[in-house]
Amino acid sequence: MTATSTADHQEMIAGLTYPTKRDEAWRYAPHDVLGQLSFGPPIESTCELPPALDASIPALEGPRIVLVNGVVDPERTELSALPAGLRLSTFDDARRDQPELLAAHFDRDVALSTDMFTALNVAFGRNGAVVHVAGGHAIDVPVQIIDIALPDEKGRASCSGVVIHLEAGASATVVETRIGDGDLGGSNTRTTITLGAQASLAHIVLQDVASTQVHLGRVDATQGAGSVLSAHLFNLGGRYGRVDYAVRLAGEGARVELTGLYLGMGDQVLDQQVTVVHAAPDCTSRQSFRGVLDDESTGVFNGGIEVRPGADGTDAEQSNDNLLLSDRAEANTQPRLEILADQVSCKHGATVGQLDSDALYYLRTRGIPEAEARRLLIGGFADQVVDTVDNEILRTWITERIRRHDG
Amino acid sequence: MLHVENLTASIGGTPILNGVDLDVGSGEVHALMGPNGSGKSTFAHALAGRDGYEIDGTATLDGADLLAMEPEARAAAGVFVGFQYPVEIPGVNNMYFLRTALNSVRRARGETEIGARDFLSVAQEAMDLVEMKPDFLHRAVNAGFSGGEKKRNEILQMAVMEPRLAVLDETDSGLDIDALRIVASGVNALRGPERSMIVITHYQRLLDYIKPDFVHVLVDGRIVESGDHTLALHLEDHGYADFVNHDLDDAPERPLSGAAR
Numbered sequence: 001m002t003a004t005s006t007a008d009h010q011e012m013i014a015g016l017t018y019p020t021k022r023d024e025a026w027r028y029a030p031h032d033v034l035g036q037l038s039f040g041p042p043i044e045s046t047c048e049l050p051p052a053l054d055a056s057i058p059a060l061e062g063p064r065i066v067l068v069n070g071v072v073d074p075e076r077t078e079l080s081a082l083p084a085g086l087r088l089s090t091f092d093d094a095r096r097d098q099p100e101l102l103a104a105h106f107d108r109d110v111a112l113s114t115d116m117f118t119a120l121n122v123a124f125g126r127n128g129a130v131v132h133v134a135g136g137h138a139i140d141v142p143v144q145i146i147d148i149a150l151p152d153e154k155g156r157a158s159c160s161g162v163v164i165h166l167e168a169g170a171s172a173t174v175v176e177t178r179i180g181d182g183d184l185g186g187s188n189t190r191t192t193i194t195l196g197a198q199a200s201l202a203h204i205v206l207q208d209v210a211s212t213q214v215h216l217g218r219v220d221a222t223q224g225a226g227s228v229l230s231a232h233l234f235n236l237g238g239r240y241g242r243v244d245y246a247v248r249l250a251g252e253g254a255r256v257e258l259t260g261l262y263l264g265m266g267d268q269v270l271d272q273q274v275t276v277v278h279a280a281p282d283c284t285s286r287q288s289f290r291g292v293l294d295d296e297s298t299g300v301f302n303g304g305i306e307v308r309p310g311a312d313g314t315d316a317e318q319s320n321d322n323l324l325l326s327d328r329a330e331a332n333t334q335p336r337l338e339i340l341a342d343q344v345s346c347k348h349g350a351t352v353g354q355l356d357s358d359a360l361y362y363l364r365t366r367g368i369p370e371a372e373a374r375r376l377l378i379g380g381f382a383d384q385v386v387d388t389v390d391n392e393i394l395r396t397w398i399t400e401r402i403r404r405h406d407g
Numbered sequence: 408m409l410h411v412e413n414l415t416a417s418i419g420g421t422p423i424l425n426g427v428d429l430d431v432g433s434g435e436v437h438a439l440m441g442p443n444g445s446g447k448s449t450f451a452h453a454l455a456g457r458d459g460y461e462i463d464g465t466a467t468l469d470g471a472d473l474l475a476m477e478p479e480a481r482a483a484a485g486v487f488v489g490f491q492y493p494v495e496i497p498g499v500n501n502m503y504f505l506r507t508a509l510n511s512v513r514r515a516r517g518e519t520e521i522g523a524r525d526f527l528s529v530a531q532e533a534m535d536l537v538e539m540k541p542d543f544l545h546r547a548v549n550a551g552f553s554g555g556e557k558k559r560n561e562i563l564q565m566a567v568m569e570p571r572l573a574v575l576d577e578t579d580s581g582l583d584i585d586a587l588r589i590v591a592s593g594v595n596a597l598r599g600p601e602r603s604m605i606v607i608t609h610y611q612r613l614l615d616y617i618k619p620d621f622v623h624v625l626v627d628g629r630i631v632e633s634g635d636h637t638l639a640l641h642l643e644d645h646g647y648a649d650f651v652n653h654d655l656d657d658a659p660e661r662p663l664s665g666a667a668r
Binding site: 092309350356357358359361362364365367368369370372373376377380381382383384 | 416455456457458477478479481482483486487488493494495496497498499504507509510511512515547564568
């Protein structure tokens with residue numbers, strides 16, 4: 001990134017304002033909390049990582065890049081013994097060795113910068129990770145990017161980026177863990193994914209920042225012909241936890257599966273904004289998101305399917321199911337369909353319900369105490385998303401996290 | 408063993424059970440028969456501990472006051488109710504459910520829990536009893552099961568739980584003749600001197616397979632006649648007309664919904 005482009009970005013930011021409740025995509029966000037966040041260039045953290053936070057990182061072996069407050073933590077980063085075909089670099093290294101990948105990341109962002117937080121990420125998210133897999137290589141070991149928010153002053157939110165580029169026929173699994181501790185603050189992360197023809201990516205986001213914090217995540221993906229993206233979101237932490245997916249099916253026969261689980265308690269607002277653009281013929285998209293909302297928490301699913309002219313043979317489905325555990329909890333679901341092609345199959349459905357009292361009674365007559373019976377039913381509802389993750393260590397991490405949720 | 412005296416149940420002020428008296432001794436099998444709407448299922452739910460009824464009277468098992476207990480405590484005390492409409496629970500694995508159920512009652516009784524491996528042989532034995540294929544354990548509880556599979560799953564649970572008192576509510580309803588034979592032979596295999604059963608049925612058909620020691624006729628929320636198995640044969644020939652003196656069609660009953668949401 002050149003000095004000029006940074007100046008451009010700052011100019012752009014100056015022209016933008018924070019979203020408000022009148023913006024459909026930001027309608028349920030806690031704007032008072034967002035207003036207390038401050039963004040700036042990354043500052044090396046002086047804080048020690050609390051041991052509990054270290055322990056909350058999934059116990060996966062293998063390559064990883066760890067960022068603390070938007071700065072690479074060399075001690076926790078592991079870049080040795082990379083399998084053949086995989087290049088995993090920090091943004092600093094990529095600036096030197098793979099500048100074109102970074103340029104694509106930032107250029108694409110500028111074009112898409114429609115909100116203040118995206119623009120802030122472009123301006124300040126100068127550190128991050130680049131995952132590059134050469135054509136035809138299958139990477140078996142999951143690649144981890146861990147983003148940790150430890151605000152050293154109240155309101156401070158970090159910015160970072162992830163670039164994932166799979167060349168034709170390559171395959172990989174990337175796990176992005178976003179955690180944090182401490183006061184109000186949080187993280188603003190942006191991931192750009194490019195999949196070449198027939199490439200296949202499993203992309204998992206574990207969002208579990210502290211309940212005092214905010215996470216703003218954005219994932220922009222462009223898929224080539226016949227490529228497959230399996231994206232799984234576990235949106236668990238934060239006073240406000242938000243992930244936006246914008247997936248563009250640009251090549252014929254591409255397929256995307258987006259699944260998500262959000263578990264809210266207290267006054268959490270967990271927000272998923274999804275847009276899948278069918279821009280080529282015969283592509284398939286599946287969106288399936290589930291929410292479990294307790295106390296006064298709020299869940300948001302705003303899911304869009306856009307079928308562009310010429311994208312004939314589109315097969316798109318979307319579902320959103322919510323379980324309300326409290327009469328003060330709230331689920332907001334909003335499908336957006338825009339279909340400008342022929343021979344299109346688009347299905348969508350949404351449900352909001354409570355724990356089935358008949359099922360609860362049934363389990364209790366089998367000797368299962370009420371609290372355990374509730375856990376079983378909630379677990380059963382959530383497992384239908386958890387089971388979409390192949391990696392057993394991750395499934396265990398998620399299951400244990402869910403168990404902590406129900407106390 | 409089971410002592411029920413002047414048991415009444417109503418929903419929102421509408422009486423359903425109007426003073427049931429019943430004593431079931433150890434090892435006995437009692438059939439409870441009656442026309443639709445007579446309160447048979449309500450009797451089963453009253454013993455199981457379903458919410459939503461106003462209950463009065465006495466129901467004790469080995470002297471313990473069932474009516475004062477939560478449903479899970481009744482299960483730990485040895486009550487098992489096989490339901491007419493078993494609930495579907497998507498996402499909850501049948502094997503995990505069964506082991507959780509068994510270990511919950513064992514824990515409540517102060518017994519040691521059973522590990523996954525030992526449980527497998529317990530489950531296998533129960534599966535053989537109701538002629539279930541192994542994949543059955545790995546499916547979600549009752550989800551997408553046929554009517555016959557659901558009923559067989561109830562008997563499977565009974566075999567695993569080894570209750571002191573089993574109340575089987577219309578276990579024969581919706582079964583074809585093969586399923587009926589399997590369910591009945593499962594029930595017969597579980598008869599024993601330490602286990603009592605109340606078999607609730609509308610038809611005498613089931614009693615050709617499960618021979619009861621006593622038969623009771625429930626009409627209008629009250630037991631109006633008791634006898635040996637020949638009473639069931641009488642009902643087969645004459646219907647309930649001898650015992651019914653007014654219209655029962657609009658008597659309230661709440662079925663369990665068939666599908667979990």
